[in-house]
Amino acid sequence: MxxxxxxxxxxxxxxxxxxxxxxxxxxxxxxxxxxxxxxxxxxxxxxxxxxxxxxxxxxxxxxxxxxxxxxELKNEVAPALVFNPLPTGFEFEKGTSYFKASTISSVSLPKDKNDLAFYSVRQLAALIQNKKITSLELTKFFLERLKKYDNQLACVVTLTEDLALKQAAKADAEIAAGKYKGLLHGIPYGAKDLLAKKGYKTTWGSVPYKNQVLDYDAVVIQRLEKAGAVLCAKLTLGELAWGDVWFGGTTKNPWNLNRGSSGSSAGSASSVAAGLLPFAIGSETLGSIVSPSSECGDTGLRPTFGRVPRTGAMALSWSMDKLGPICRTVEDCAIVFNAILGKDGQDQSVIDAPFQFDANKKDLKGIKIAYLKKDFEGKYPNKTQDSLTLVTMKKLGAELIPLELPNLPSNDISFLLSVEAAAAFDELTRSGKDDLMVRQIKNAWPNAFRAARFIPAVEYLQANRHRTLLIQEFNNRLKGIDVYLSPAFASRNLTMTNLTGHPCVVLPNGFRAEGRPTSITFMGKLFGEGKLLQVAKIYQDATDFHLKHPKL
Structure with a gap:
């Protein structure tokens, strides 16, 4: 026709x-x-x-x-089109925001100092607040671990040692003067190297940008500095946020050094799992927090699209990029998330919404929890561990409601990412500098950027119209449901929820026969991180998988 x-x-x-x-x-x-x-x-x-x-x-x-x-269009220039994930009739949580950290008993320094590497942010904060360790001591400890193990893991692009020591000394002085800022004050961390830090290279993991220095700080880094956190390293990402291969090699999984850490938040996940840092900032467009957190056995939070400002971060897909923490525990994710969320006046996609979290809640009363029945019943490698997760949830009092994903062509509209990425790196393609990138196979950015040039504008807009239908139908399916469980690598759920902008927490739920961790995904409603984190924390507190660590 x-x-x-x-x-x-x-x-x-x-x-x-x-x-x-x-x-x-x-x-x-x-x-x-x-x-x-x-x-x-x-x-x-x-x-x-x-x-x-x-x-x-x-x-x-x-x-x-x-x-x-x-x-000239620099990477930070966004299109005059702002993606809004809110379905028709959406209502935010009622009430104002509140954040209550867990009440913990006295925390002591370990007999073996090396065990300090795997303390949670909450535990380290208690040590600092009670003056059992200084930020400077803690920072030097983690800097030494970064130096010692980076040769094995290839997880660091730039060590920000001078900056870290200055920030730690400042934190100690403020705390000594009675100006304690909160749970992140004096805590070391790392940032995925797509976040700008003035005075340091921001390489985006890619050869054409390996000497790039941006004259500003990403808003997320600004907010962490305001909270008193200490930046120790810019961490690896697969070139331009794809995979775990960057211009310095392949970032390794600390559980098995013969495997990559997955990506693209490769260094963030690897370093936290190995105890080189208490937490790190990652980003996700289509699995870049979920995948490496799963591979390395971390606890990662992918927030709702529009929760955390991306100002000062490399743009890959303006309608899909999200920044979030990779940590040891669910509560640590909540602590970091609470510090970085909210409008900044520059990222037009950010929506202010209540974040209500109480780490001391111990039961699931009143929370409606579902699970993707067909996905859990299918044949896949980690079915045993995932089945035991459902058993644990029932023991904790959850009445699991069967749920099916919308029958809409989410995979077929995922070329939205390729189109936006090709636009973000238009000059790279036109200049021919994409030939400098490490990965030149078919399934890599240089080829994807070129192929995306042949996707018509009409089809891009039509795909976004289908995305509107997906958002609305997803909202209909989740009516009366607060949280649902999905196998971590259920690809259809991963693609669909990155398109709709829904938040998730991925955390370890067992181990494979060869010793590598497995993981489970808890999905939340849009801007429903409070209940999502509460449910995930209750599950995590009932298990000990997050307390086991790789040996390097």
Whole structure:
């Protein structure tokens, strides 16, 4: 059947014949033959007169491309389109925000100092607050571990030692003067190297940017500094946030050094699991907190899209990027999340909403919990551990409600990520500098960026319309449900909820026969991190998987 197609969906045909790399062909006119060949890519058919009638507009549009490209667009410039994950009729949690940390008994220094490496943020905060250790002592301890084990793990891009020692000394002085800021005051941490820190390289893990220095601090880093946290390292990410391969090699899984740590928050997950840092900041677009946290046995929080400002972070997909903590415990995730959430006046996607969390709650009373029945009943490697998780949840008082995901083509619209990523790194592709990147296989960014140029604008917008249907249907399925459980690597759930913007917590729930950890995913409602973290913490407190650590 012959169909009409708007000019914006076909003008990419010009790019197939030299518009973005082979500059010698920029002045070659688009012909009917080019249009007829382009039909095969977009799956539409035009008559000869229809194709001929397009030529003036196509050639004019290509000239507009050329003019637009003369204006530099830095990575931080967002499109004038802001993704909103809220379905029609959505209501936020009622009441104001509150945060209550757990009440813990006296925390003592370990007999073996090396055991300090695996203390939680909550425990380390108690030591600092009670003056059993100084921030400077703690910072030096973790800096030494970073230096000692990075050769094995390849998890550090830049050690920010001078900065860390200054920040730790400042924290100690403030605490000594009675100006204790809270649970992150004096606590060392690391940041995925897509977050800018003034005075230090921000490499994005990629060869073309390995010497890049940005003259500002990411808002998340600003907020952690305000809370008194101590930045010890910029941590690895797979090049431009894909996988665990960066310009310095492959970041390793501390449980098995023959395996990568997964990505793209590769260094964040590896360093925390190995006890090189108490917590780290990661990011997720399509699994980059969930996957490495699962691989390395960490506890990771992927917040709701629009919870945490991304100002000063590398943009990959403006409608999917999310920043969140990778920690040892659920409560640690809550502590860090509480410090970094909320509007900053610059990231237009951020929505202020209540965050209500009390770490002292011990029961699941009044919380509706579901599980993806078909996924748990399917055949997959970690079924035994996941089945035991459901048993534990029932013992804790949960009445698990069977849940099915919407039957909508979420995987088929996930090319939204590729289109936005190709736009974010448009200049990299057009300049040919993408040839400098380490991974040059089909399933890597250079090829994905090039292929995305041939996705018509109309189809990108149509996919976003399907995304609207997905958001609405997801909201309908979750009515009356606060939290649901999913196997960690249920790919359809992972893709779908990254498109809808829902939050999740991934945490260890057992071990494979060879000793590597397995994990489970707790999913929450939009902006429902309070109940999500509460449920995940109650489960984690009933287990001890997070208390076991790799030996290097």
């Amino acid at each position: 012959k169909k009409k197609l708007l000019i914006t969906s076909l003008c990419f045909a010009s790019m197939a014949f030299g518009a973005f790399v082979t500059k010698s062909l920029e002045n070659e006119s688009i012909t009917v033959d080019i249009v007829k060949k382009a039909e095969k890519i977009i799956g539409l058919e035009f008559t000869q007169p229809e194709a001929d009638s397009m030529l003036t507009e196509l050639n004019d549009t290509r000239k507009s491309f050329e003019e637009i490209r003369k204006v």
